[in-house]
Amino acid sequence: MSAARDVAYTVIRAVGEDDAYANLLLPRELERARLTTADAALATELTYGTLRRIGTYDAIIEMAASRSTAEIDAAVLDALRLGTHQLLATRVPSHAAVHETVDLVGRVAGRRATGFANAVLRRVSERDEEEWLTRIEDAARSDDERLSVRYAHPVWIIRAFRRALAAEGREDELLELLAADNAAPTVTLAALPGVGEIPEGSERTPYSPIGFRLAGGDPDRIVRGSGGAVRVQDEGSQLAALALTRALPIRAGERWLDLCAAPGGKTAVLAAEAVAHEAHLEANELSASRARLVRQSVAAVPIEVPVSEEDGRTRAGRGVYDRILVDAPCTGLGALRRRPEARWRKAPADVPELTQLQTELLTAAVAALAPGGIVAYVTCSPHLAETAGVVAEVQRHFGAELTQLDAREVLSSVAGDALDLSAPGDGSGRAQLWPHRHGTDAMSIWLLRRS
Incomplete structure (x- = not known):
């Protein structure tokens, strides 16, 4: 002890x-x-x-x-x-x-x-x-303060969650979400498609076709033994990468970019998919130390993935990529199960700076798309300012040149089991995953196509 x-x-x-x-x-x-x-x-x-x-x-x-x-x-x-x-x-x-x-x-x-x-x-x-x-x-002074001390979430996060749920017509699920954030998540692994194998006796995840959970044993031993072909990765993260690769049929020779790649879990899935469809993948990460993590993450995939170390807002280029993943830096409010300290580190004052960065990154990514190209805008946060607000601003900038694909429909076609992404109050094509409903991080996924 x-x-x-x-x-x-x-x-x-x-x-x-x-x-x-x-x-x-x-x-x-x-x-x-x-x-x-x-x-x-x-x-x-x-x-x-x-x-x-x-x-x-x-x-x-x-x-x-x-x-x-x-x-x-x-x-x-x-x-x-x-x-x-x-x-x-x-x-x-x-x-x-x-x-x-x-x-x-x-x-x-x-x-x-x-x-x-x-x-x-x-x-x-x-x-x-x-x-x-x-x-x-x-001793609390308001209902939200009472929820804050009982469920150990700062008041501002509770309010952000309530607004995000209300946008889907699901405000009555707030307590379920707060409780789910305080439950230790099960360890989920991914076998990179065409590269890794799901061990016999494992439990397949309900939604991601590459995900599984071990019936017992040490996940680290499985990961080390696979040489990186199997990795620990939340099912929502797996689905976010697959949403980009499976939104539309892939043509051989396509150029892909993972603009904000670290730590590299989604990059590895993209790389494995690129091998299977003869596409070319590039990755970018501003931090040199985090760029090393990306290189390590794709080491098991038999494809060269150049990893640049540049500011994504100027790295993307113009009109050259068929698919781009923007897994944007965010508050991380969707991963509080796995990173519980994050709830005490972030503050409302952090949101405007992040949304400005997210808007600039997504704008650069759209500009870098070839005609007909797709960008997946992903945040591990359901905060409306980081999700709907950013996408609305970028769509205003590009006007009719940019359209939304139905990410819910895409993910439902990918999922093994029925994936309930219905959002009665939300008229967008966003797919929002939730810990209390799907057992994943609260991953927000948008698919935007340049016409």
């Missing part, structure tokens, strides 16, 4: 102090600590469980401490968050959770802080989770 808790604390502290990404750091810390399978699973749950509910735990800690979390030393606060998670959301005995967390505080902040930590955690242990939730909900 102690080793698992130490790994979790190391990751949580790095996320708060250094803006580290838990999904990247945790595997390295687990490998370094050489934990047993059971302890590794516990460390993973402690890490993600704590990060996911920071807002809720902070409200509880403030009540138990009778002071603002802003007045608590950051290293001590992270330990209290971890201890609170153990007390309220795990089967760790209360005395063990308190004792080990106090011991941790002593090591990271000195003995003078242990008395304070001990007092706070003992007050937390006096009530169960539901009792604490009721208390902090009673």
Whole structure:
């Protein structure tokens, strides 16, 4: 238990102090600590469980401490968050959770802080989770604040989700969406078409024809053994890449571009599809370190994929590509299941800058399309400003030169099982995937064709 808790604390502290990404750091810390399978699973749950509910735990800690979390030393606060998670959301005995967390505080902040930590955690242990939730909900000033503390989502994200659901006539699904964001996702893998093979005994994913889940065993072992032909990839991400390649029949010799390619999961799917249809794929990524990830991601595919390191707004060119993927930088609100800390990192002030960048990238991509070419505009966010707002602005710019294809119809034709993408209140051709409805990230997919 102690080793698992130490790994979790190391990751949580790095996320708060250094803006580290838990999904990247945790595997390295687990490998370094050489934990047993059971302890590794516990460390993973402690890490993600704590990060996911920071807002809720902070409200509880403030009540138990009778002071603002802003007045608590950051290293001590992270330990209290971890201890609170153990007390309220795990089967760790209360005395063990308190004792080990106090011991941790002593090591990271000195003995003078242990008395304070001990007092706070003992007050937390006096009530169960539901009792604490009721208390902090009673102190909330609005219905949205009550949802915020219960479901551990900032108020602005709750409002953005409500508007996105309402645009589809599904506002009554808000609580289901918030609950789904707080559930640990199952690991989904993809076997690159024509390159990788789905292992025998695996469970096929319901929608993506290249996706599967393991009945048991270590996904990392399968991925390493495949040499990159099999990869961990959300089913929504797989569908986003396939929507571009399967929107219309492919002609041999087509030129494709993945404009914002890192980390390269969708690029790998595009590369495998390019091999099968004798198309040519290029990729671009502004960051040199992230461009290296793209090169690694396509290493298993028997095709040369040139990867440039340029600003996508000037890299695209004019009138030369038949298909372009714009997997745009976004708030990432659609992937809060897998990147729980993202909900506490982003703010409403981030949205205008991102939408400006998204609009410029999509405009450049459309300009780079050959006549009849298609661009897939993809965000891992359902935020209307990042999705409908950006597409509307680009369509105003190009006018009748740019038309929408029905992405819902395309994805339904790709999917193995019936894929319900109905959106009674939305007159666009956008395909919006949802964690609570489809078990995927909340991926927004638009298909635009230059006439």
